[in-house]
Amino acid sequence: MLSTLRIAAMSAAIVAVAATSTTAFAQKKYDTGATDTEIKIGNIMPYSGPASAYGVIGKTEEAFFKMINDQGGINGRKVNFVTYDDAYSPPKAVEQVRKLVESDEVLLVFNPLGTPSNTAIQKYLNSKKIPQLFVATGATKWNDPKNFPWTMGWQPSYQSEAHIYAKWLLKEKPDAKVAILYQNDDFGKDYLKGTKDGFGAKASNIIMEESYEVSEPSIDGHIVKIKAANPDVLLIYTTPKFGAQTIKKTAELGWKPLQIITNVSISVGSVMQPAGFENAQNVLSAAYAKDGSDPQWANDAGMKKWNAFLDKYMPGVDKTDNGVVYGYGAAQTLAKVLEMCGDDLTRANVMKQAASLKDFAPDTLLPGVKINTSATDFAPIAQLQMQRFKGQKWELFGEIISGDVPTQ
Incomplete structure (x- = not known):
């Protein structure tokens, strides 16, 4: 009887130890901001x-x-x-x-x-x-x-995207005179660097770099100044409000350079529509996501x-x-x-x-x-595809292109 009790006690102890180790193994771990619920x-x-x-x-x-x-x-x-x-x-x-x-x-x-x-x-x-x-x-x-x-x-990354624009221009318009309008902060300067790196030995194609401050209510004056330099291509490295202003002002001036706008400013609803669909025709950009308005x-x-x-x-x-x-x-x-x-x-x-x-x-x-x-x-998405604005939507063309910017 004693040995039976001893065996039972030992078995219970083994079960308890096993249960404890299982609990330890499946322990939930939390930092501040996370709980069971x-x-x-x-x-x-x-x-x-x-x-x-x-x-x-x-x-x-x-x-x-x-x-x-x-x-x-x-x-x-x-x-x-x-x-x-x-x-x-x-x-x-x-x-x-x-x-x-x-x-x-x-x-x-x-x-x-x-x-x-x-x-x-x-x-x-x-x-x-x-x-x-x-x-x-x-x-x-x-x-x-x-x-x-x-x-x-x-x-x-903005540099990857700018590389892709430079690659495309070197292939399609190798002798184009290029002007860059950019936001005077890290955002705009990243695009500027990516473009210059992308053009490489042909960086002299860039005939003008014009910056604006995010606090400016309108950038119309900058567009007038860029037009006077008579570039063939205008790279619009702006956030949405200024992207819409640029496309609209370019049209008001009756000036028709090839325009390429940042991916962050491709919204049909908040950029292209306010700029005027008729003014936005044939503007180029690049995309990595689907357009919700595209049938x-x-x-x-x-x-x-x-x-x-x-x-x-x-x-x-x-x-x-x-x-x-x-x-x-x-x-x-x-x-x-x-x-x-x-x-x-x-x-x-x-x-x-x-x-x-x-x-x-x-x-x-x-x-x-x-x-x-x-x-x-730590760069989750590194691929883009060129696109052109036609009618009231963007049309993708060409292959998916990878921007080759190395890790910092």
Whole structure:
């Protein structure tokens, strides 16, 4: 009897040890901002100010996570998306991000918009070891895992995009005289550098570089000045408001250079329409995402999901605004990363998973464009396709091109 009891006791002890080790093995790991029931995500957007056209991105992301929550959340946890207005002002961005980190206690800061704002918050977030994840700016410097391991971009870099324009011009118009209008900050200077690097030995094709300040109400005077130099090509390295002004003013002057505009200013609703469709004909750009207003995607499985999401969660939104496409794609990428994190919702694991994406294709990216990251490559998207504005929409042409800008 005694030996039976002893065996039973030993068996119970073994079971208890096994149970303990299983529990330890499946232990959930959390940093501030994550619990069994919630993942708190911080975000800043210019809902007001000179870049307020981008505000719809934050609204789309907020709606996307509401949809995710209605579907049961991510691994059973609801996403609490906290978003603030930074008015595209670096000091305001710092203030709002400190609030997100120190008062709201978010797990990470997702898709903060604008090169100046992200530059202002980068050192703070990296010193605190808080992910500055999938920033909404294509500055090349976000791909610097060695010096800034907590910062990662999302869209193609501005230098990659500018390389693609320079490559295309060298092939199609090798002797063209080129003028560049650029925003006088890191955003515009990245495009400027990418263009010069892309032209290489033929950088002398660039006959004029004209900068403007984001605080200027109108840039009409700059366009008049550029026209006087009589270039064949005008590279419009601007944010949306100034892109629309440039296309409109060029037409008012009766001047018809070949115009190439930044990918961040290709929105039909917030750039091409205000510029005037008749003025925007044959303007070129490059794209990595589908255009929500383009009928060629009517039967595309991904865009059907996008449309269904908008109809339910953002009824009445302008589907021609490519910010709605952008916000959905970025939010879907974050949802994928958080799903990959499982029950290890530490900030270190968030960055580890974000740097482990392989051929991920959000619903809204062009066919053939895929997201790939690694511990040494923090540039998720590096492919674009040229496009031309015709009628009231963009028409893609040529092959998918990779921009070959090295890691910082």
